[in-house]
Amino acid sequence: KITQPLEQPHEMFQDVKVIAYPVTTGNQNSLTVQNTAISSSPSITELAKIIDKNNTTGINIPESGEFSIFFDTKEPFTARSLSVQVTERPVSTQAILQAKGADGKFKTISEFTIDRSNIDLNVGFKPFAPVVISIPSISSTGYKLTFKNSSAPVHLAEVEISSSPRVERYAEKTLAKMHQTPLPYWNAYLWPSHLEGDEANLAIKSGEVKDITQNMSADGVLTWNVPEGEWTVLRTGMAPTQVTNAPASPEATGLEVDKMSKKWVAEHFDRFIGEILRKIPEADRKTFKVVVQDSYETGGQNFTDDFLAAFENKYGYNPVPYLPVYEGLVVDSQLASDRFLWDMRRLVADKVAYDYVGGLRDISHKHGLKTWLENYGHWGFPGEFLMYGGQSDEIGGEFWSAGDLGNIENRAATSAGHIYGKKKISAESNTSGGPAYSRYPAMMKQRTDRFFAEGINNTLLHVYIHQPYEDKDPGVNAWFGNEFDRKNTWFSQLNIFTDYLKRANFMLQQGLNVADVAYFIGEDAPKMTGITDPPLPVGYQFDYMNAEVILRDMKVKDGLLTLPHGTQYKILVLPKLETMRPEVLEKIKKLVYEGAVVLGP
DSSP states (O other): OEEEEOOOOOTTOEEEEEEEEEOOTTOOOBOOTTTOEEEEESOOSOGGGGGSSOTTOOEEEOSSSOEEEEEEEEEEEEEEEEEEEEOSSOEEEEEEEEEEOTTSOEEEEEEEEEEEOOOOGGGOSSTTOOEEEEEEEEEEEEEEEEEESOSSOEEEEEEEEESSOBOTTHHHHTTSSOOSSSOOOTTTTOOOOOOOOSHHHHSBOGGGOEEOGGGBOTTSEEEEOOOSSOEEEEEEEEOOOOOBOOSOOGGGOOBOOOTTOHHHHHHHHHHHHHHHHHHSOGGGOSSOOEEEEOOOOSOOOOOOTTHHHHHHHHHSSOOGGGGGGGGTBOBSOHHHHHHHHHHHHHHHHHHIIIIIIHHHHHHHHTTTOEEEEEOOOSSSOOSBHHHHHHTSSEEEEEEESSSSTTTTHHHHHHHHHHHTTOSOEEEEEEEOOSSTTOOOHHHHHHHHHHHHHHTOOEEEESOOOOOOOTTSSSOOOOSSSOOOSTTSTTGGGHHHHHHHHHHHHHHHTSSOOOOSEEEEOOSOSSBSOOOOSSOOOTTOOEEEEOHHHHHHTOEEETTEEEOTTSOEESEEEOOSOSOOOHHHHHHHHHHHHTTOEEEOO
């Protein structure tokens, strides 16, 4: 029997579960200063700091050229995973892990990227999360780790070559570290399958994991009759990601709301929108009609209050034995662990759509308001863009008067609008960065027409600013946005352009969008865009399609894939993926038997 206080890892820590599992023998070893001779080329000192199991120490690797570290042992060491920890400064670098063969030559085990180039919390609440690579079980007396093509000098804190199996890229797979740029493409959250070796014999067995939460007191002291053998105790919990809302005034700045809780979204509404409503008599709310959710730029999360119950309700199995996977530990097998994380990410996407977007919609309706949403996110978007957009009353994209911004965003908005039956699809239109006062409507029309053709039918010009000073020309402008202001030299002729926009918007809002092809985006999450593979010839139109609409709404009518509001497609195109949930596969099979045309890889 033990009576022992358990460490609380975070000040704002909310306990979830305390679990225990038997320690598996034979997989707890790693290369350390006690069993390894370490050297480098070029040669540098203090290399032992990267195998001292202390993340506060380390070495600096120069930016230019290649840098190789050699790990040599007297006896063969069996490796099953590699963990690389960089700290202190943003960096992206290529890495190659090799093992020495019987002939003394190094053979490549893995080539991979270490990308910790963006340490903002909205692209990962663990900015310097370790990069973990799973290795097919291999035994050698020598390992070589090479870094090249670094974006900056690398501060290398720790390298662990271990006999313990680990979940490859677990930080990315748990959304603790997300895509580092504002454009996560279709395959940004897809990872190759891992070939199973002997890892399953060394993994934590889900059936042996014990839930001992009831044995911990309110002050964190564990009292437990420990079964025979050696056990690991894991205190699990959740804490804020530390991402704050922005831009906002100091008085209105605080931690971001839980995006997977209708309860806290309603509380957030009451503390912000509720304050406005309480100050405006209902009879005077003639123009206050819409609550806006701008593009998502606040990072991921991977847990919430009811997450365990929601998980079991959705998937039919208890997630508690798999909680160690959040820390990269393998439970049952690599495949089982990856499947658990797939289920987790999919549930996050579903709850962000239904509890955040849907939750805000529901509470807004109770106060006579509608919601308007940009259904994508440039920084840490954890959702599925189509389902996410489908839960808002209205939907919108955006585009600049020059450049590429709008290519992904508007297709995301129009596809969600078309498949979820939304008549009006807006766009924050013709915005820009500097130089100021350098653009005019003739330059904007071509980009506007392009996105009219993709399905935008409600243009919101960005930006108009009140001009309070008659004696100051050319007036007040903003950091972003074209100057659709009364002091601009072409303002008196702006009606020529706006009349055209109004007429085009009106006409395009009539009837139904006509598209030839629906490209299925797959079910993996997060997802901010789809893929057009194979691409369409010029003159044909498409929408992206998700599993929810296929399962719930899609039928075949006169050989066409038809949705309840009347939108139709001639062909459903499947992406080049090897996985699909059985229920989706069955529905597609049914559509084919009913006469639908489906193109698969």
